[in-house]
Amino acid sequence: MSPETLAQLLQGITNITWQSVVMMLIGGLLILLAVVKEYEPLLLLPIGAGAILTNLPLSPLVGEGGMLSILYNVGVSNELFPLIIFIGIGALTDFGPLLENPKMVLLGAAGQFGIFLTLILALLLGFNRSEAASIGIIGAIDGPTSIYVSGILAPHLVGPITVAAYSYMALVPLIMPPVMRLLTTKAERSIKMPYTQREISQRTRILFPIIVTVAVGIAVPFATPLIGMLMLGNLMRESKVVERLTHASANELANVVTLFLGLAIGSTMKGVDFLQLGTLAILGLGLLAFFLDTATGVLFGKLMNVFSGGKFNPLIGAAGISAFPMAARVVQKEASREDFSNFILMHAMGANAAGQVASVIAGGVLLALMGAG
Amino acid sequence: MRRYNLRINENDHTIDVEELARDTFTVHLEDGRLVDVVLTDHQDLAQAVIAPRLEIGQPRLAPATPMVRDLPTASASAAPPARRAAVGRASGGKSVLAPMPGVVLNVEVSVGATVQRGQTLLVLEAMKMKNELKAERDAVVASIPATAGDQVKHGDVLLEFES
Incomplete structure (x- = not known):
């Protein structure tokens, strides 16, 4: 056997690099988190698998004609996949609690300050403007928004940003409570809020997505794709006449695209690009963005409490961060931890739904600021 | 929850009115039915004769027999007299x-x-x-x-x- 034949047969082994081994271990870690801890398994498992498949030596799945690269080109580089997922999110989101309590919009806005604080910090750390904006968008605490914005502004960072966004989102029940407890007093956490169930007419429910889309689209054109798809899903849901489409968007379509998106994101995690100090900085800043969002939300909640004369439970502010509906549940848990007869879930859901819309708008504002196209 | 005992044409009736919000009430009728009532407005019409002289604020089950006299038969349904039927929502209540x-x-x-x-x-x-x-x-x-x-x-x- 000639040495060349031998080299060809063994090229799998000879092309292993330490970076690819580390990346396969990271992929394994993501799968482990998905399987054992059930941290956002629907995304972290395909991402982990994608990372392993990509970093196998000479992997034919990436590069010209490789399946993962095709998926990336078809759906991530042109923003198609996150937008399709947004239709499904819209089809699953009930804006009823927000319509019952429209002032919660303010909290949705307050929960986005972390984006801009993180952006400034990232600039100070030496990231360029587009990179800093992409890192800041982790603070939108919304996976598809993060992928969408970073995909436009800094495609080379999509991998770490997505991993950071989804991992921390899974950790919301651990990240938020310490901040919430630190910034509020026991008395504030125990504030009860009267809840009145208001019947929201179907006409209002149908008009809401249309009006929001038109208003946001005119105010922040860069947010049109995200808000448009989110509200399209919601319009289908509330219209009640296209249940097959609503069901498909929220289930089959979203599931298929989630699989493709996860694999494609995983394929961006190439050892040489991923294993850099910058990735660690992104992970750190992303975590910080979560803390800052929660803090500004709660602080704004405290402000609303002052204005309402002590009748507003500031914990609800923390639900303004998006991460629907997990954040609202965390708020309810914290409130009932202080007083088991306190139920502020519906108020928190209102703030949470507002946060969902606000984070999309914030993403559009960020794109507009960066002058992206 | 506030209980009203009414006598209409010699027949005694009991309704329980529960305040959900300042203008929203659930009225429990005797036959077990629940009626949601929203108070949109209340005003004294000319020659209002509703001036019940009863002791209000007695414990729940005390048989305070209110007497609403000279009331036309039909209109005695759920109409809480004012917006003060406030009982803290079930807090430590029944x-x-x-x-x-x-x-x-x-x-x-x-x-x-x-x-x-x-x-x-x-x-x-x-x-x-x-x-x-x-x-x-x-x-x-x-x-x-x-x-x-x-x-x-x-x-x-x-x-x-x-x-």
Whole structure:
């Protein structure tokens, strides 16, 4: 056997690099988190698998004609996949609690300050403007928004940003409570809020997505794709006449695209690009963005409490961060931890739904600021 | 919850009015029906004769027999006299009300059971979240109108204690 034949047969082994081994271990870690801890398994498992498949030596799945690269080109580089997922999110989101309590919009806005604080910090750390904006968008605490914005502004960072966004989102029940407890007093956490169930007419429910889309689209054109798809899903849901489409968007379509998106994101995690100090900085800043969002939300909640004369439970502010509906549940848990007869879930859901819309708008504002196209 | 005992054409009637919000009431009729009432406006019309002289604020089950005299037969249905029927919503009270709309997942106690403050009575699923409704005082369960699987509205009576 000639040495060349031998080299060809063994090229799998000879092309292993330490970076690819580390990346396969990271992929394994993501799968482990998905399987054992059930941290956002629907995304972290395909991402982990994608990372392993990509970093196998000479992997034919990436590069010209490789399946993962095709998926990336078809759906991530042109923003198609996150937008399709947004239709499904819209089809699953009930804006009823927000319509019952429209002032919660303010909290949705307050929960986005972390984006801009993180952006400034990232600039100070030496990231360029587009990179800093992409890192800041982790603070939108919304996976598809993060992928969408970073995909436009800094495609080379999509991998770490997505991993950071989804991992921390899974950790919301651990990240938020310490901040919430630190910034509020026991008395504030125990504030009860009267809840009145208001019947929201179907006409209002149908008009809401249309009006929001038109208003946001005119105010922040860069947010049109995200808000448009989110509200399209919601319009289908509330219209009640296209249940097959609503069901498909929220289930089959979203599931298929989630699989493709996860694999494609995983394929961006190439050892040489991923294993850099910058990735660690992104992970750190992303975590910080979560803390800052929660803090500004709660602080704004405290402000609303002052204005309402002590009748507003500031914990609800923390639900303004998006991460629907997990954040609202965390708020309810914290409130009932202080007083088991306190139920502020519906108020928190209102703030949470507002946060969902606000984070999309914030993403559009960020794109507009960066002058992206 | 406020109880009104009415005598209409020699017949005694009892209705319980429960304030959900300042202008929203649930009226419990004798036959067990619940009627939602929204008070949009109230005013004294010419020659208003409604000036009930009763002692208000007596304990719940005291038979304070109000007398509404000379009242035309039909119009004695649910019309709380003013917006002051406020009784803090079930806080330490007799009934456990649904704090928000949702589905009753589980009833954890049975009629006649003695419960302690903090004990879970029912599990209510709202917005896909399981919420444990706990007893706010030591009490004995008198009745449980709610059953697992029920879709409930805000303010529905889920469970009642013996007073």
